[in-house]
Amino acid sequence: MHSAHTVSVVREAERALMARVPEGALMRRAAAGLAAECAGLLPRVYGAGVVLLVGGGDNGGDALYAGALLASRGASVRALAAGRTVHEGGADALRAAGGRILPFAGGAAEEAALFDADLVVDGLVGIGGRGGLREPHAALAVLASNAPARVVAVDVPSGVDADTGEVAGPAVRADTTVTFGTHKPGLFVDPGAERAGRVRLVDIGLGPELPGPALVRPQAVDIAALLPAPGAEQDKYRRGVLGVRAGSDPYRGAAVLCVGGALRTGVGMVRFGGGRGVADQVIGRWPEAVADLRDPQSSTDLSPGRVAAVVIGPGRGTHPANADELRAVLDSEVPVLVDADGLTLLTGGGGGPLSALLRERAPQTLLTPHAGELSRLLDVDRVDVEARRLEHAARAADRFGCTVLLKGSTTVIAHPGAPAVANPTGTPLLATAGTGDVLSGAVGALMASGLPAREAATCGAYLHGRAASLARGGAPISASDLLDALPLAVAEVARGRAV
Numbered sequence: 001m002h003s004a005h006t007v008s009v010v011r012e013a014e015r016a017l018m019a020r021v022p023e024g025a026l027m028r029r030a031a032a033g034l035a036a037e038c039a040g041l042l043p044r045v046y047g048a049g050v051v052l053l054v055g056g057g058d059n060g061g062d063a064l065y066a067g068a069l070l071a072s073r074g075a076s077v078r079a080l081a082a083g084r085t086v087h088e089g090g091a092d093a094l095r096a097a098g099g100r101i102l103p104f105a106g107g108a109a110e111e112a113a114l115f116d117a118d119l120v121v122d123g124l125v126g127i128g129g130r131g132g133l134r135e136p137h138a139a140l141a142v143l144a145s146n147a148p149a150r151v152v153a154v155d156v157p158s159g160v161d162a163d164t165g166e167v168a169g170p171a172v173r174a175d176t177t178v179t180f181g182t183h184k185p186g187l188f189v190d191p192g193a194e195r196a197g198r199v200r201l202v203d204i205g206l207g208p209e210l211p212g213p214a215l216v217r218p219q220a221v222d223i224a225a226l227l228p229a230p231g232a233e234q235d236k237y238r239r240g241v242l243g244v245r246a247g248s249d250p251y252r253g254a255a256v257l258c259v260g261g262a263l264r265t266g267v268g269m270v271r272f273g274g275g276r277g278v279a280d281q282v283i284g285r286w287p288e289a290v291a292d293l294r295d296p297q298s299s300t301d302l303s304p305g306r307v308a309a310v311v312i313g314p315g316r317g318t319h320p321a322n323a324d325e326l327r328a329v330l331d332s333e334v335p336v337l338v339d340a341d342g343l344t345l346l347t348g349g350g351g352g353p354l355s356a357l358l359r360e361r362a363p364q365t366l367l368t369p370h371a372g373e374l375s376r377l378l379d380v381d382r383v384d385v386e387a388r389r390l391e392h393a394a395r396a397a398d399r400f401g402c403t404v405l406l407k408g409s410t411t412v413i414a415h416p417g418a419p420a421v422a423n424p425t426g427t428p429l430l431a432t433a434g435t436g437d438v439l440s441g442a443v444g445a446l447m448a449s450g451l452p453a454r455e456a457a458t459c460g461a462y463l464h465g466r467a468a469s470l471a472r473g474g475a476p477i478s479a480s481d482l483l484d485a486l487p488l489a490v491a492e493v494a495r496g497r498a499v
């Protein structure tokens with residue numbers, strides 16, 4: 001599990017550690033780790049052309065000290081200073097090692113230097129950056145991103161908000177980000193994550209000073225530990241029965257995809273509740289599902305069939321009868337995943353009267369909105385949700401008192417009082433109709449098997465993203481392709497558990 005801490009927490013830990021170590025030790029550790037990463041990216045250090053972009057703070061200091069180490073190994077190192085001041089100790093070290101420092105004036109010579117470099121190191125701003133980049137930092141960020149050389153960002157790509165991942169204006173697009181002490185949330189959440197490239201952590205001894213993380217990013221091994229292992233003693237009921245309330249006449253496919261997502265993730269049984277036409281379609285595709293053909297408006301009794309969790313909403317409709325159904329499901333004693341039309345029913349003045357039920361119910365509840373649905377639930381602009389995904393998912397989790405999985409370029413999961421989760425898997429190819437229905441089924445299956453909502457969401461999002469990568473070897477995929485790839489993703493993760 002990779003952990004991330006916010007800037008204020010890092011600053012506090014840094015103060016505590018600095019009181020125990022000699023002055024300058026942390027920056028030397030950071031610079032040594034940075035120089036080692038840079039060296040690893042060059043075919044050979046001797047004779048390589050390295051350009052440092054340096055701002056006036058300690059982020060620039062890290063770059064200058066690392067540049068000095070590379071210069072002492074024979075690299076030709078030039079620093080372009082974005083402002084009038086640069087870190088003095090770092091500048092002295094670079095000059096002493098044979099490097100040069102030039103003020104950046106936006107001229108053709110500097111552009112040419114960047115264009116000819118083998119490696120560009122972005123030390124413009126780190127965790128001290130505030131708001132969108134000013135000039136000339138913004139111009140340098142654009143030049144660096146367009147340069148053919150590899151770009152290494154120091155601590156965070158300049159222009160990315162370290163806490164939120166927000167990118168307000170020009171920002172460096174790095175191939176590698178070398179971060180210090182702990183990861184920063186903005187490195188794991190888009191749009192920042194996409195600017196960070198490969199993220200490498202340099203240990204500077206901060207660990208003992210750090211409290212619990214604000215955000216975690218699970219690895220395959222963490223998902224393997226969560227994934228329920230089918231036991232020899234289990235029957236279908238013990239593996240978990242999932243109730244699915246999805247689909248309506250115009251949206252039958254949503255039910256088929258949701259049920260398929262559950263079956264292909266591994267569930268004891270699916271009990272499908274819906275109208276005859278939809279049920280025919282579901283059973284036609286998935287004969288192993290059991291259809292409850294009672295009038296959906298009155299079939300809100302969940303007790304038959306030992307249902308362990310319910311997914312409600314995909315393609316279900318937003319008529320008053322659907323609101324009654326949602327109310328009955330939320331009144332029940334089982335964990336519930338609310339998606340799509342179910343979320344629309346929760347929306348309205350003050351979150352809608354149904355949303356009050358979320359806070360009151362004792363069992364686990366999970367909401368799985370995309371950015372548009374979350375913006376309506378919170379009554380904020382969609383662009384704000386997309387710019388600061390963590391903040392908005394957390395706000396919804398607090399407001400509704402339940403787990404919230406926000407789908408999108410980085411899927412994030414928020415749960416009151418627990419670290420947020422950033423899902424590491426997935427591909428832009430997932431942005432296609434019906435993939436959300438598959439996700440709700442997959443996560444519902446994990447809830448039915450007994451995983452708490454936050455863990456089921458973490459595990460399901462991971463498997464769903466892996467399935468997208470495994471399906472069709474990178475060619476465009478449809479939601480149905482995900483169904484075929486989900487068992488491969490489950491098997492891949494389970495193999496990690498075996499070793």
Ligand SMILES: NC(=O)C1=CN([C@@H]2O[C@H](COP(=O)(O)OP(=O)(O)OC[C@H]3O[C@@H](n4cnc5c(N)ncnc54)[C@H](OP(=O)(O)O)[C@@H]3O)[C@@H](O)[C@H]2O)[C@@H](O)CC1
Nearest residue numbers: 014027056057058059125126127128129130132133134155
């Ligand atoms: N924490 C740790 O444990 C360790 C931290 N270390 C390193 O220290 C870094 C933090 O250094 P820091 O505090 O000096 O801040 P930093 O990131 O250089 O930014 C400040 C400079 O940026 C400028 N600036 C700000 N916003 C701007 C904007 N929008 N557009 C343009 N400019 C802007 C600001 O100018 P000002 O606004 O003050 O005029 C000032 O000059 C951290 O990221 C890591 O690399 C390691 O060495 C060791 C261990």
Ligand SMILES: [K+]
Nearest residue numbers: 125154156158
């Ligand atoms: K930086």
